[in-house]
Amino acid sequence: MPTSPGRLSPPSAITVESPARLHLGFIDPNASLGRSFGSVGLAIDAHSTCLTVRHAPAAAHHGRIDGRIDGGIDGAASVAQRERIEQHLAALHAAFGAGPALDIELHHTPRAHTGLGSGTQLALALGTAFARVRGLDASSADIARVLSRGLRSGIGIHGFDHGGLIVDGGRAAGTLLPPLIARQDFPEAWRVLLIDDTSREGLHGDDEKRGLASLAPFPAYLAAHLSHLVLMRILPAVAERDFAPFADALCDLQQTIGEYFAPVQGGVFASPAVACAIEAVAAEQKAGIGQTSWGPVGFAFVESAQDAERALAAARRVAPGASLNYTIAAARNRGATWRAAAPGQRGADAA
Structure with missing residues (x-):
């Protein structure tokens, strides 16, 4: 090293x-x-x-x-x-x-x-x-x-x-x-609505290890299907800035892997409230929906900032619970950044 x-x-x-x-x-x-x-x-x-x-x-x-x-x-x-x-x-x-x-x-x-x-x-x-x-x-x-x-x-x-x-x-x-x-690089115009159920946490630590160990073997044909989704649908769609096939392929990937993890996390989504909100978005417009890792944060990719505002409104109508937090985000096509900070001046250096 x-x-x-x-x-x-x-x-x-x-x-x-x-x-x-x-x-x-x-x-x-x-x-x-x-x-x-x-x-x-x-x-x-x-x-x-x-x-x-x-x-x-x-x-x-x-x-x-x-x-x-x-x-x-x-x-x-x-x-x-x-x-x-x-x-x-x-x-x-x-x-x-x-x-x-x-x-x-x-x-x-x-x-x-x-x-x-x-x-x-x-x-x-x-x-x-x-x-x-x-x-x-x-x-x-x-x-x-x-x-x-x-x-x-x-x-x-x-x-x-x-x-x-x-x-x-x-x-x-x-x-x-x-x-x-x-x-x-991910298309700058596309947006993602994030929904966090603050009353829950995703699996982690020893619970995550036990959960993974308890799952049945993942079928080879499904691994082949997901490989095809990534190589021949998701990556080309992003390269060509073609939103609809990206959204369809992401939904397919997420449904497949979500069903596999469902016995451990209680469903395709870890939070029923998040699931309700995300599915309401998909019912109103083209969206790539799913859950990041073990959740509880769910996501809905949409094609524009205007679509993101529509998605937020749809989610709030069906799931107005106080435990849900909403964020509209874009991709970040650069990694971490660093800079020299003033020595000895706490609280003044946040990026």
């Missing part, structure tokens, strides 16, 4: 902003045709992760990580998120060696366990900022390996680097991270 300092002196504070992603579906969840998983996903311009890492003042060593003094963590949304950051810092210190104490400031992150890839984006943003303020030459793949990301899907890692529509090649024996096999 490269760890040599860069030629230029590293900045003392770095702000990193990384995109959320939609996981649009697995292609072969349990290697019925040879490689496991394989993912399709899209980086979006909403629900990003933004944080700043800076050298801590010498007199402001607030906590300890694995027996060594480190700086403080401000802005964590929960105790669990703070603990996750502490664990990541411990792993980064172990992999890259001791260095100056660091302060971490979170400006904003998506709600955890909703299908937006918040865990991977937090890890990669933190690791990237850590490496840059330390003057280390570490790639996103290096950081992902240190922090145990990309064990099934590579969408979050490749989306962090490149943005846009991503297809990864899944895992085979000896594969460390799912390889990037296709990346396309």
Whole structure:
């Protein structure tokens, strides 16, 4: 793993902003045709992760990580998120060696366990900022390996680097991270309505592992069908900016993979309220509908900003519950960004 300092002196504070992603579906969840998983996903311009890492003042060593003094963590949304950051810092210190104490400031992150890839984006943003303020030459793949990301899907890692529509090649024996096999700019005019049921969380951790282990083998003919959908329908439709075949193929992919995961998550959608709202959109206009990862966030792709407003109105009419949050987003055709931040000025560096 490269760890040599860069030629230029590293900045003392770095702000990193990384995109959320939609996981649009697995292609072969349990290697019925040879490689496991394989993912399709899209980086979006909403629900990003933004944080700043800076050298801590010498007199402001607030906590300890694995027996060594480190700086403080401000802005964590929960105790669990703070603990996750502490664990990541411990792993980064172990992999890259001791260095100056660091302060971490979170400006904003998506709600955890909703299908937006918040865990991977937090890890990669933190690791990237850590490496840059330390003057280390570490790639996103290096950081992902240190922090145990990309064990099934590579969408979050490749989306962090490149943005846009991503297809990864899944895992085979000896594969460390799912390889990037296709990346396309997504049409700027197309929009996606996101609906989050804030009363729920998607499967994660040990529950996710048990859920995956409980599923029946994925039929080879369905893996072949999904492969065809991705290669011959979704990717060409995006390349040609042809919305209707994209929407039809995405609905087909989502229905197929959703039915496979339904025994674990309680249906094709994890949230009945989200399902009701998303299906109302599809009843009124052409839309590519589904759920990102384990949800509960559902999505409806539409062809324009005007169509997105119509979709939002339709969803709200049938599912006005207080637990539902709505966002209209576009694709993000670039990866994470970073910039030097002012040292010692907390709260002033959010992107």
